[in-house]
Amino acid sequence: MQWSKLKKHVKDRIAESLASRIEINQTRYRHSHDQEGEFWITFGKERIFSAGSLTYLSTLGQVVSDNRATGAPLAEAYKQAWPVLENKGVMLLEEINKDLFCSLSQTIEEMLEHRNPVIRGLAVVDARYGKRRLELFNPVGEHSLVQSLYRFRCEAEGVKPSVRSLV
Template identity: 60%
Template sequence: MRWSQLKKQLHDRIAKSVVASIDLNQTRYRYSHDEEGEFWISFHGSRIFSTGSLSYLSSLAALTAKNRADGSTPAQAYELAWPVMDASGLFLLEQMNKDLFCSLSLTVEEMLDHNNPVVRGLAIIDARYGKRRLAMLNPITEHPLVQRLHNLRCEAEGVEAHTLS
């Protein structure tokens, strides 16, 4: 599916209270190797989250180099790096697109259980996600993006959000 089609379908699911403020964007760096790119979410034009292939690959390279300097073999260095990269919130653009496309067929509950924080964040601003449920959620253990989207949605809906401590 083309990005413009995916973006429209994702945008159509955003709650009315925040739809005018949230924008999902993607770009491809045409002259980079394999036309790598970036995905970002903006709120009133300011980026609140950004990830992409180049940032992912450079972080992966730095982490494996650190692991190699600590005495790991190349295979061990990558094996140690994968869990750290998964927890970092950085993703390859292809993986991001795959997760976003798959989220279109998920229920809100399934989106909240997803390993990608962007999909979990989109669940929070999904029109199917109700105000009572929004008020009950305490996102303290969540990725900063999910926390930010939760606070933005609570503010837009006039719902008292849990304070993060």
């Protein structure tokens, strides 16, 4: 699916109270090898999340190098690096696009259980995500993107976050 169509479908799901303030964007570096690119989310005019292929590849190289410095063989160094990148929310642009496309047919529960923090964050600002669920949601331990989007949604909906959550 073309990025413009995917973006429209994703944007159409954002709650009305936030739809005009949240933007999702993507760019491709046409002159780079394999046309790598970047994905980012803004709230207002401020960038709150950014991920892309070049960032992923450079971070992967650094983590593998660090693992190799501790004596890990090359294959093991890569095997140890992938969970580190996933925990940091560093991912390839193609992976983000694939997950965004798949999220269009997922329920809120499936989106909240997804390994990708972009999908979990978009679940929290999804129009299908009700106020009662918002009041009960506990973002502690979640990726910073999910926590930020949760805070923005609570403010927009006039919902007081649960006692257990971040304020």
